[in-house]
Amino acid sequence: MSGRVAPALAVERLDVLFGTTPGVNSGLRNISVAVGGGERLAVLGPSGVGKTTLLRALAGLAPVAAGRIAVRGADVTALPPERRDMVYLHQTPVLFEHLSVAENVAFPLRVRRVSNDAVRERVTAALAAVRLPGLEHRAPHMLSGGQRHRVALARALVARPAVLLLDEPLSALDPTLRDEVREAIADVHDAADALDHAPALVLVTHDVDDAGLLADRVAVLLAGRIAQLAAPATLFASPATLGVAHLLGTYQTLPALVRADGAVDCALGTIASHAVLEPGAAAVVAFRRDALTVRSVASEPCAVAARVVGIRHRAHGASVVLRLESAPGTPMLEAELRGAVAPGVGELCGVALERRAALVFPA
Amino acid sequence: MDAVALGAADVMTGHTGWRHLVLVALAVSSAAPFALLALWSVQGEWFFPALLPSGLTTAAWQSALGSGTFGLALATSAALASATSVLGCALALPAGRALARLRGWRRHVGAAAAFLPVATPPLALGTGLQVVLLAAGLGGTLPGVLLAHLVPAVGYLALFFLGTFSLWDVRPEEAARTLGATRGQVWWRVVLPALRRPIAEGAAVGFLVSWTQFALTLTVGAGAVRTLPLEVLAYARAGEDRAAAVGALLLIVPPAAAFAALRWAVRRTTVVPA
Incomplete structure (x- = not known):
């Protein structure tokens, strides 16, 4: 017998078609990913890319055109939703309005004909895990938004699925509620982990922060394919493509030209490149706000003259919007304001790019 | 001001x-x-x-309630209406759901098919049905009249449930399926409880369609199946005004009771505690 343990969820070369334009088969192509028991995978992508469709296809709620879905090694591609050992949670929590909180949570056990004593025990434990004790007899319409999410998670928890699928669980929530639900997801996962049946968790989101905060790994879905699959830190530091960098929303870009030695020239200087690029070809240099340093004058080493055209204040700090004096046609740049240098709007300053933090992509 | x-x-x-x-x-x-x-x-x-x-x-009342004619007609009407209500809902509920799932022209054609027996004058419908039911050996029988009553009732109710299912949220069904419920369990544990109120309303409509039916009972029942509306008309035509009035008042009782029950049910299901 092989010592290798099958992943909780294995998706192999999955094709899922969707779209309403006749004759045009838009959809997801060649999706392959494996998620271990207890692992959290975020599927990150822009709106309309097919994140929800992918999740529904995994759950058996949407048809699959090709490929294979396996749960704990067993092929479930052709099985109905109730036999896949996966629980799918909708974007807004869907509770059975004719049942009390306790009966909602007990639902997966009732349909499996679990004994009343076991039902009571597991429902109580699940409600405690999501910090909702004492609400057993309440009707769903009397719960707050956060409580409804918690009940839906508790109900998923008692089903003890191999895979838990969460469809945009935090979108359309106010910041306080986002924190509450994020905490509830972590609670449920930890509670299941303590009972040694933590499910593989797959959540789809278009929010980069949610992906980073909730997931062990992130699969970036772009143009129907997985563009990158990596741990959040790796993804955020090294987006594999320009498209991924754009999706992350934290990167700004400058046009560049490939030199004969393989480095690239851009308005902020010469950047070494690890990418194999044709000399003379157009390229793009991408970097985050924190890779730019604002200097008091442009004459400082490595600094390029720029004029401040705006200041943006955010809860966690301020940044300046700059127009490069030497290349007025290039996009505006944004640099974080750190230290004592704080130029005003209309003033000239210097801006320097930390070369190691810059990434080079083909244009 | x-x-x-x-x-x-x-x-x-x-x-x-x-x-x-x-x-x-x-x-x-x-x-x-x-x-x-x-x-x-x-x-x-x-x-x-x-x-x-x-x-x-109170002679007319004593006579009506004491005679077997009214009692039998009342029982026949109640049995037919109850059966039409139950069977009509049982048939129209899945039909309405299927219609609601159709899109484009298919849905229009389906709705038109359901509307046809509703729009057709009962006498014309009865004449047509009579041919079929007589050939099937059901002319002048209670099952034959029941089948005839079911035709407009299912049409009405299918349209009624089409409206219900057009606004239906399938997400609870999806949630239930992935939580481990089979199709049958979803139907019994999720769909039917959520449809309690429309089913109660549909049952009342089905009952009334049959209860007030005259032309279909007359043509298909061929005088052998005597319902209350038929008896009332017979008394009225015979100049027995008091007996006809008693019968007419008895005809009003079930619809009035149905509306009272519905009003009570609606009040019970629409009050949301603060």
Whole structure:
């Protein structure tokens, strides 16, 4: 017998078609990913890319055109939703309005004909895990938004699925509620982990922060394919493509030209490149706000003259919007304001790019 | 007072008199026939030009309730209406759901097919059905009349449930499936409980479609199946006004009870605790 343990969820070369334009088969192509028991995978992508469709296809709620879905090694591609050992949670929590909180949570056990004593025990434990004790007899319409999410998670928890699928669980929530639900997801996962049946968790989101905060790994879905699959830190530091960098929303870009030695020239200087690029070809240099340093004058080493055209204040700090004096046609740049240098709007300053933090992509 | 400061209700106060008059006219037109029927059913002697009967008697009631004719007709009507209600809902519920899942022209054609028996005059429908049911050996039988009543009832109810399922949220069903419920369990544990109110309303509609049916019972039942509407008409044509009035009043009881029950059920299901 092989010592290798099958992943909780294995998706192999999955094709899922969707779209309403006749004759045009838009959809997801060649999706392959494996998620271990207890692992959290975020599927990150822009709106309309097919994140929800992918999740529904995994759950058996949407048809699959090709490929294979396996749960704990067993092929479930052709099985109905109730036999896949996966629980799918909708974007807004869907509770059975004719049942009390306790009966909602007990639902997966009732349909499996679990004994009343076991039902009571597991429902109580699940409600405690999501910090909702004492609400057993309440009707769903009397719960707050956060409580409804918690009940839906508790109900998923008692089903003890191999895979838990969460469809945009935090979108359309106010910041306080986002924190509450994020905490509830972590609670449920930890509670299941303590009972040694933590499910593989797959959540789809278009929010980069949610992906980073909730997931062990992130699969970036772009143009129907997985563009990158990596741990959040790796993804955020090294987006594999320009498209991924754009999706992350934290990167700004400058046009560049490939030199004969393989480095690239851009308005902020010469950047070494690890990418194999044709000399003379157009390229793009991408970097985050924190890779730019604002200097008091442009004459400082490595600094390029720029004029401040705006200041943006955010809860966690301020940044300046700059127009490069030497290349007025290039996009505006944004640099974080750190230290004592704080130029005003209309003033000239210097801006320097930390070369190691810059990434080079083909244009 | 500044006219702009007046609310819409205040501005309308100029028409209050007319509104009251219309409401009174509506109340009189609704209540007067029943009051007259009640009076008619207990009249002693009542000849023109007397405004009121010269005396009152319960003879017609005693006779009607004591005779087997009315009792049998009442039982037949109640049995037919109950069966039509239950079977009609059982058939129309999945039909309405299937119609609601259709899109584009298919849905229009389906809805038109359901509407056809509703729109067809009962006498024409009965004449057509009579041919089929006679050939099937069901002419003049209770099952034959039941089948005939089911045709318009299922049409009505399919359209009724089409409306219900057009606004139906499938997400609870999806949630239930991925939580481990089979199709059957979803139907019994999620769909039917959520449909309690529309089913109650549909059952009442199905009951009333059959209860008030006359032409279909007459043509398909061929006089062998005697329901209350048929008996009332027979008494009226025979000049037995008191007996006809008693029968007509008995006809009103189930619809009135159904509406009262519905009102009670609606009040129970729409109050949301604060």
